Amino acid sequence: MSTTRAKPKKPTLKVTPSSRVMNVSTSGVLRVNHSSTYARSINASVSRKSFSLAADSKILDKSSVQTPKHTVQVFDENGKDVTPQPLYQPDPAAVMSKHSKIFASDTSGGTMSDFYSTAYQTTTNASFAGPFTRSVFGSSTVSRGSQSTMESMNEEIEDPSSKRDISISLSDVQVRREEVKELIKEEMLDDVVDRYLIESETLWLLHMPAVSVSVDSEEAESVKERNNLYMELCKNRMGNDKYVERSMQTFNGAPKTKEVQSEAITMVDAATTATTWDMYDSFRSAGLGEAALSPDTDKASVPEIVSNHRLDPTRAPERTMSVISTTSIASASSSRIEIEPFVVPSEDEPDPELVLQSEKFQQDLFVMERIILENIYQPKLAAYRQLPTLEDPDSVPKVVPTVVSRREESSLDEESTLTPALERLWSFSCELTSGHNVSSMAWNKRNPDLLAVGYGQFDFKDQKSGLICCWSLKNPTWPERVFTCESGVTTLDFSASNASQLAVGMHDGSIATYNVESREKTPVIDSSDCAHKHTSPVWQVRWIDHERGASGEDKGETLISVSADGRISKWFLRKGLDCIDLMKLKRTRNEKDKKQVGDKEKKSEALISRQAPGLCFDFHPTDSNIYIAGTEEGHIHKCSCSYNEQFLETYIAHKGPLYRITWSPFCSDVFLSCSSDWTIQLWRQDLFTPVLGFTSTQSAVYDVMWSPKWATVFGAVNEGRVEIWDLGASIQHFHHALVPLPSLDPTIVSLASPGVKLTSLLFATETDCILVGDSDGQVSIYQLKNLTVGEGTQVAALEDIIGSTLASQL
Amino acid sequence: MAEVEETLKRIQTHKGVIGTIVVNAEGIPIRTTLDNSTTVQYAGLLHQLTMKARSTVRDLDPQNDLTFLRIRPKKHEIMVAPDKEYLLIVIQNPSE
Numbered sequence: 001m002s003t004t005r006a007k008p009k010k011p012t013l014k015v016t017p018s019s020r021v022m023n024v025s026t027s028g029v030l031r032v033n034h035s036s037t038y039a040r041s042i043n044a045s046v047s048r049k050s051f052s053l054a055a056d057s058k059i060l061d062k063s064s065v066q067t068p069k070h071t072v073q074v075f076d077e078n079g080k081d082v083t084p085q086p087l088y089q090p091d092p093a094a095v096m097s098k099h100s101k102i103f104a105s106d107t108s109g110g111t112m113s114d115f116y117s118t119a120y121q122t123t124t125n126a127s128f129a130g131p132f133t134r135s136v137f138g139s140s141t142v143s144r145g146s147q148s149t150m151e152s153m154n155e156e157i158e159d160p161s162s163k164r165d166i167s168i169s170l171s172d173v174q175v176r177r178e179e180v181k182e183l184i185k186e187e188m189l190d191d192v193v194d195r196y197l198i199e200s201e202t203l204w205l206l207h208m209p210a211v212s213v214s215v216d217s218e219e220a221e222s223v224k225e226r227n228n229l230y231m232e233l234c235k236n237r238m239g240n241d242k243y244v245e246r247s248m249q250t251f252n253g254a255p256k257t258k259e260v261q262s263e264a265i266t267m268v269d270a271a272t273t274a275t276t277w278d279m280y281d282s283f284r285s286a287g288l289g290e291a292a293l294s295p296d297t298d299k300a301s302v303p304e305i306v307s308n309h310r311l312d313p314t315r316a317p318e319r320t321m322s323v324i325s326t327t328s329i330a331s332a333s334s335s336r337i338e339i340e341p342f343v344v345p346s347e348d349e350p351d352p353e354l355v356l357q358s359e360k361f362q363q364d365l366f367v368m369e370r371i372i373l374e375n376i377y378q379p380k381l382a383a384y385r386q387l388p389t390l391e392d393p394d395s396v397p398k399v400v401p402t403v404v405s406r407r408e409e410s411s412l413d414e415e416s417t418l419t420p421a422l423e424r425l426w427s428f429s430c431e432l433t434s435g436h437n438v439s440s441m442a443w444n445k446r447n448p449d450l451l452a453v454g455y456g457q458f459d460f461k462d463q464k465s466g467l468i469c470c471w472s473l474k475n476p477t478w479p480e481r482v483f484t485c486e487s488g489v490t491t492l493d494f495s496a497s498n499a500s501q502l503a504v505g506m507h508d509g510s511i512a513t514y515n516v517e518s519r520e521k522t523p524v525i526d527s528s529d530c531a532h533k534h535t536s537p538v539w540q541v542r543w544i545d546h547e548r549g550a551s552g553e554d555k556g557e558t559l560i561s562v563s564a565d566g567r568i569s570k571w572f573l574r575k576g577l578d579c580i581d582l583m584k585l586k587r588t589r590n591e592k593d594k595k596q597v598g599d600k601e602k603k604s605e606a607l608i609s610r611q612a613p614g615l616c617f618d619f620h621p622t623d624s625n626i627y628i629a630g631t632e633e634g635h636i637h638k639c640s641c642s643y644n645e646q647f648l649e650t651y652i653a654h655k656g657p658l659y660r661i662t663w664s665p666f667c668s669d670v671f672l673s674c675s676s677d678w679t680i681q682l683w684r685q686d687l688f689t690p691v692l693g694f695t696s697t698q699s700a701v702y703d704v705m706w707s708p709k710w711a712t713v714f715g716a717v718n719e720g721r722v723e724i725w726d727l728g729a730s731i732q733h734f735h736h737a738l739v740p741l742p743s744l745d746p747t748i749v750s751l752a753s754p755g756v757k758l759t760s761l762l763f764a765t766e767t768d769c770i771l772v773g774d775s776d777g778q779v780s781i782y783q784l785k786n787l788t789v790g791e792g793t794q795v796a797a798l799e800d801i802i803g804s805t806l807a808s809q810l
Numbered sequence: 811m812a813e814v815e816e817t818l819k820r821i822q823t824h825k826g827v828i829g830t831i832v833v834n835a836e837g838i839p840i841r842t843t844l845d846n847s848t849t850v851q852y853a854g855l856l857h858q859l860t861m862k863a864r865s866t867v868r869d870l871d872p873q874n875d876l877t878f879l880r881i882r883p884k885k886h887e888i889m890v891a892p893d894k895e896y897l898l899i900v901i902q903n904p905s906e
Contacts, residue, residue, distance in 0.1 A: 277868030364891035365817045375904035
């Protein structure tokens, strides 16, 4: 502890003549020695200190001589040294400490000890010459600001607690000081600290002796005498030789005018209106912390309170605009307005582009586009949604948000004898899709305004890359999502449980699922790695909801697909997409059929393929175990998920590949099938011959679909026309005529544009509209007008028809 | 970025759209299909109107904010999408 003491640090001493200091020090030492209340170490330290002081006395002398004037050291409340520094600071012989500012150590050991017993909260130590000698409660020593060292005394003086661990050496003290301090902090909590408050010595800061003296005081006489003497002196001065008047001339320097120019102080008026939201904003941002402490130089600083004069359009093109941004200080109500002039115009260049890239801008653009389109397509959309449209060219067509049933409207506005027709509303198309063949369409199960359309060629020749577009009703000119696939898309379906999942089957046999919510262009999962993937085009995929798991698998939705390699597979996710075969469509023997394949089969078992290419399937609406599948041979097989070896039934009637097969949503044992043999057949589950057949033209029927609203209505699309068949209407007429079966006419026929083939059909679920896709990439929306279907239960109507037909056949 | 440009282009080619203006917070046009004086005029006037509209909306309920503004004069319709940093203005004539 003591070794460092030897380092020549300037002791903190007052600026008294050295001798005095010496005296003091020695006296201090003496005093210390007399005190017995302290640890020996302290005494030792004190003594050592005094020794060092003595040793350093020479230095002291010098230093004290050098700074005669520095008498006072001033501390503020925190103990920081705010003494005005002397202008001349002599070179310290060896000054190491940086802590010179804070404390002045007392030379007198006596003071140290006394300091111990005292607790100084504030460390205002003023030192001066006088009271050193009597400084039992000593104060103060002088420390030069830059040179004073921390002596152990001082630090200990500062220590409020009465700890006695004082390191002796100076530098140690420095180090220890912190330790001591820390210790204090921890233990201080538990300790009972004694605090002694003692009156400090009077500190004289200014002493102006009085000029006048009272008559009663003892000095009065001497003062009077002196006054008298002085008066005589003044009198004598006139003619006295002792006093000579002398004059002097001072040199006046030549004045010189100097001009200084400063920048003009610009004043700007800023005003703000304290509106409700203004105050709300200030409160909220102040509550959140320093929201806008300092305005950024970046233009896009957050102006919390914007002055009303912020934007002056007439000066807009110039770059002299200044951004007024406000900063809110801690108190919410006060706000300080700062003005930042724009200095660098070049900063503006990247900023506008930033605006364009912001998310919000994209969103605004998106909304804006939709609004524009709404303006354009408003009548059509209103018709779609079955809202009344008022045509008034001068004013805004007000859309009354009441849903009027079409029949009412048609009876009010139009005569009921108008023939049912299809009215074309609009079509989804854009240049991306032109030239592609629409192969399939599917509505989103959760958002009925969202439509997914798959584009791909049916033939194996001229295969292009496929396209999937998700269209929204609100924007018929541009799809919301576009996905490109390597091979043509033949089928797609939205999942019901996970509404953003879209399953897609393609011409090369692969199956992929896309997540339409995200903006990614790649499928979520792909079947190209699967070992059992289909080797031929997948002609249909469907998400099927199994109520009870088949063979112990989990419930929920599974993806079923049928493909031209003759397999109906069920796909599930297990380390990637994998499938099991529900059914292999075997070629069935048909005694009537003279197909070559059949003959070959009779001859030998070696075949090109024992599988029949499957083209379509449909699961039973209520019993998810049963499904029917149509093959290229024209056979319809009824199968069950539980048996994957055999068909339950086979229905043979068609002479060509079946393109679509679908159960009626109303009657659970009626289904429709359409094929390339120009016919549509209506079957009942238990009969092996079709109940009704429909032919209209000599072209293959590509698609058929039951209407979701009326049990007796279905739509069909063949190459050149879209037809809506209403069994009720047709057959009613037919009944009256009592003519057996054929040649029913479709109720509504609409021709396609020339050169374009219609390829797919979809009914809209909630409105009376159908969507027709064609080979040019357009999906047209038609509204069914004036289709009056007979009242009465739909199911009953259909069954009646069937029953009557059967009856008539017999 | 390309999407934004595409969308802007598409908007400009829609039926009945007379002009599209994007100005930043200072009133400097970033993208416009009209001439400069018209743009500046629109930007300035609509900015003030938007401020007033926003102030009104927020005075009624400070937690609310203005998202879109549509003005339907006789001849055409002005649609403004305001934001702190920009103004998106489209002028359309829907009955064209």
